[in-house]
Amino acid sequence: xxxxxxxxxxxxxxxxxxxxxxxxxxxxxxxxxxxxxxxxxxxxxxxxxxxxxxxxxxxxxxxxxxxxxxxxxxxxxxxxxxxxxxxxxxxxxxxxxxxxxxxxxxxxxxxxxxxxxxxxxxxxxxxxxxxxxxxxxxxxxxxxxxxxxxxxxxxxxxxxxxxxxxxxxxxxxxxxxxxxxxxxxxxxxxxxxxxxxxxxxxxxxxxxxxxxxxxxxxxxxxxxxxxxxxxxxxxxxxxxxxxxxxxxxxxxxxxxxxxxxxxxxxxxxxxxxxxxxxxxxxxxxxxxxxxxxxxxxxxxxxxxxxxxxxxxxxxxxxxxxxxxxxxxxxxxxxxxxxxxxxxxxxxxxxxxxxxxxxxxxxxxxxxxxxxxxxxxxxxxxxxxxxxxxxxxxxxxxxxxxxxxxxxxxxxxxxxxxxxxxxxxxxxxxxxxxxxxxxxxxxxxxx
Numbered sequence: 001x002x003x004x005x006x007x008x009x010x011x012x013x014x015x016x017x018x019x020x021x022x023x024x025x026x027x028x029x030x031x032x033x034x035x036x037x038x039x040x041x042x043x044x045x046x047x048x049x050x051x052x053x054x055x056x057x058x059x060x061x062x063x064x065x066x067x068x069x070x071x072x073x074x075x076x077x078x079x080x081x082x083x084x085x086x087x088x089x090x091x092x093x094x095x096x097x098x099x100x101x102x103x104x105x106x107x108x109x110x111x112x113x114x115x116x117x118x119x120x121x122x123x124x125x126x127x128x129x130x131x132x133x134x135x136x137x138x139x140x141x142x143x144x145x146x147x148x149x150x151x152x153x154x155x156x157x158x159x160x161x162x163x164x165x166x167x168x169x170x171x172x173x174x175x176x177x178x179x180x181x182x183x184x185x186x187x188x189x190x191x192x193x194x195x196x197x198x199x200x201x202x203x204x205x206x207x208x209x210x211x212x213x214x215x216x217x218x219x220x221x222x223x224x225x226x227x228x229x230x231x232x233x234x235x236x237x238x239x240x241x242x243x244x245x246x247x248x249x250x251x252x253x254x255x256x257x258x259x260x261x262x263x264x265x266x267x268x269x270x271x272x273x274x275x276x277x278x279x280x281x282x283x284x285x286x287x288x289x290x291x292x293x294x295x296x297x298x299x300x301x302x303x304x305x306x307x308x309x310x311x312x313x314x315x316x317x318x319x320x321x322x323x324x325x326x327x328x329x330x331x332x333x334x335x336x337x338x339x340x341x342x343x344x345x346x347x348x349x350x351x352x353x354x355x356x357x358x359x360x361x362x363x364x365x366x367x368x369x370x371x372x373x374x375x376x377x378x379x380x381x382x383x384x385x386x387x388x389x390x391x392x393x394x395x396x397x398x399x400x401x402x403x404x405x406x407x408x409x410x411x412x413x414x415x416x417x418x419x420x421x422x423x424x425x426x427x428x429x430x431x432x433x434x435x436x437x438x439x440x441x442x443x444x445x446x
Contacts, residue, residue, distance in 0.1 A: 022230040024256045030233055032258055032275055035161060036209070036243045038354040039113035040312050041345070042163070043338070044211075044279055044321035046118050046287040049125045049142070051326040052089040058288030058323070061086045061123050062171050090125065090136070095143035098328025100154035106330055107160060110338035111345030113353070114161035116211045116319060119148050119201055124170035128204070132196050143328075152205050163209030163243075164201055168194055168223055170214075184222040198228060206238050211261075212247045220249025220256075245277070259317070271314050271361060278311045280304075281321035282337055289323035289331065298333065301340035302383065302436035308341070308352070309381050309437065313370040315357045344435035347408040351379035351439040360395040365422075369393065379407075380440040385430060393440075394422040401444035406430075413440075 020026050050058040055075050057063070064072040065086065076084065107115050120126045120133075128148040129139030138147045148164065155162045170176050175189035201207065210232075220226065225248035233239055246257030254262040259275040266278055281287050282304070285297050299307070304320065311318040320341070322334040330338075345352060355372035362370050367384040380393055396402075397420075404413045404425050415425035430438055 020230050020233040022226040024226060024252075027226060027229050027233065028256055030258070033241050033243055035241065036114075036259065036317065037275060039161065040317055040352050040355070041110075041112050041308060042114040042116060042161075042317060042319045043107050043110060043112040044116050044165070044281070044287070044319045046121070046165075046289075046321060046323045047127065047147070048118055048121045048288070049086070049089050049093050049123055050121065050288045051324065052092045054289050054291040054326065056290065056292075057286040058121060060288075066171055086123070087136075090141045093125075093138075093142035093326050095138075095145060095147065095326070095328040098143065098145070098147070098150075098324075100150045101157075103151065103324075103330060104154035104158045104160070106335050106338055107155065108158040109342045110320075111342040111349060112160065112320070112338075114163055114209065115151075115155050116163035116165050116209060117148065117151055118165045120167055120170075120197070121165075122167045122169065122171050122214055124167075124173055126197070128201070130197055130200065132193050132200075148201070148205055152207075161208040162205070163211055164205065164207040165211040165213060166198060166201065167214035168212060168247075169217060179222070180217065184218045187222060187224070190222065190224055195224060195228060199231075202232065202236050202238060202242075208238065208241050209243045211245050215247040215249050215252065218250060220252050223249050225249050225252070267310075268314060268316075271357060272316070275315065275317075277317040277319055278307070279319040279321060280307060281323075282334055283321075283323065287321050287323060289325050295333070298337070301337055301344070301434055304337065304341055305344055305435040305437045306383050309370045309383070312352050312355060313357060313361045313372055313381075340434055344433065344437065348381070348437070348439045350407060351381055351441070355379065363393070363395050365392045365394045366390070371395070376444055376446070378442045378445050380442065381437060382440075383437045385436075385438075386427065389427050390424055391427045391440075392418070392422065392424050393442075394418070396423060396442055396445040397421045398423050398442075399444050399446075403443045405441045407439040407441055 020030055046058050050060045053060050056072055063069040064076060124136060126133045126137040128146050130137050135141055138145055152162045175192060179186050179189045232242055244258040246253045246260045248257060254260050259277055261277055261279060265280050282299050283293050283297055308318045324330050351372055355374055358371040358373040358378055360371055366386050367382050370381045372379045378396055398417045404415045413425045415423050417423050
């Protein structure tokens with residue numbers, strides 16, 4: 001009898017539990033799963049058929065046959081026979097050296113806590129055996145492998161969170177072009193392609209994050225975005241852990257969604273009031289691999305660290321992109337940069353992971369400083385090596401219990417308070433840092 005009453009109570013509780021409605025007011029009220037804010041640093045991976053020509057950018061097909069950019073047309077005329085089609089690149093996307101475990105080891109070594117992998121870019125080629133993308137997917141064509149599944153297994157074996165990038169639209173898909181010609185009054189592409197693919201990805205791979213893109217041409221009502229998100233939050237197998245961004249239809253970014261990407265490489269001038277993410281690419285020019293990239297086109301490790309620290313100090317997550325080669329290699333320069341970031345985070349990650357913005361995000365005392373915090377512990381991160389050993393911070397309010405240390409060292413630093421707030425400390429000889437950044441830990445301050 002007691003068991004029957006208990007089951008009844010549980011069932012009644014499930015029925016009466018609040019469910020998210022398919023409207024933005026309800027969906028936007030969903031709390032962001034805790035893991036995402038604590039992670040702070042993730043990696044973005046752009047990989048697809050565009051990695052074969054590897055020229056210009058991952059928008060190669062569009063610039064060549066959509067926008068008719070002269071440089072792309074000239075590239076094709078010079079290097080490929082007349083009549084060559086974009087589809088003929090797919091068999092050359094062979095991923096012959098792709099070792100997902102080796103990728104995952106590099107990603108873990110970078111200090112990233114989550115990885116967002118391209119399942120399908122705007123070209124429409126899917127990196128898994130999508131049943132709605134016949135012969136234009138990585139199982140039937142090119143690598144003849146389930147790239148999404150293989151990498152997901154390797155990523156999770158390293159205890160990293162796995163996110164999936166997915167483009168809502170496809171440049172040249174006839175179904176999409178037909179809907180577009182109707183002024184998006186018809187939704188054949190959505191019902192036959194976009195929604196089936198999204199639901200297949202969720203059910204098959206159970207991602208922790210969906211990074212939606214390709215939203216700008218049509219409104220969210222065309223994409224049925226709120227209906228999909230209501231299912232995702234209420235009934236999907238990942239309803240309790242899933243995180244989504246804000247690109248769900250023209251006009252939704254920076255307004256709706258789990259966290260905000262806003263524009264690519266978004267850099268706010270003031271502290272955002274909503275959780276946000278800055279996505280940036282080591283190659284400043286392209287998200288996909290380019291054979292014609294130059295060293296001067298790339299962000300170096302100190303620049304990456306500075307961007308990461310700024311983003312976290314302003315309450316954001318930092319998503320750093322790489323583009324592998326068509327045969328499945330992470331370019332050596334990208335791996336070197338990722339390991340360099342990881343080496344810095346191994347020493348200073350305490351000032352990044354699971355932190356919150358402090359009441360003062362930045363100041364310019366002895367040198368420019370960025371602040372993060374955990375309770376009564378404050379971290380002051382600086383990128384310029386001081387010219388003297390005395391170091392002043394004007395914002396922290398000290399107490400008799402304040403302890404000051406340099407991350408990477410256990411020896412407390414000598415310090416003295418300044419007037420109503422601030423302190424002056426004596427720095428030791430700072431250790432060499434290829435990242436060009438150091439962090440001071442202050443416990444017992446306000």
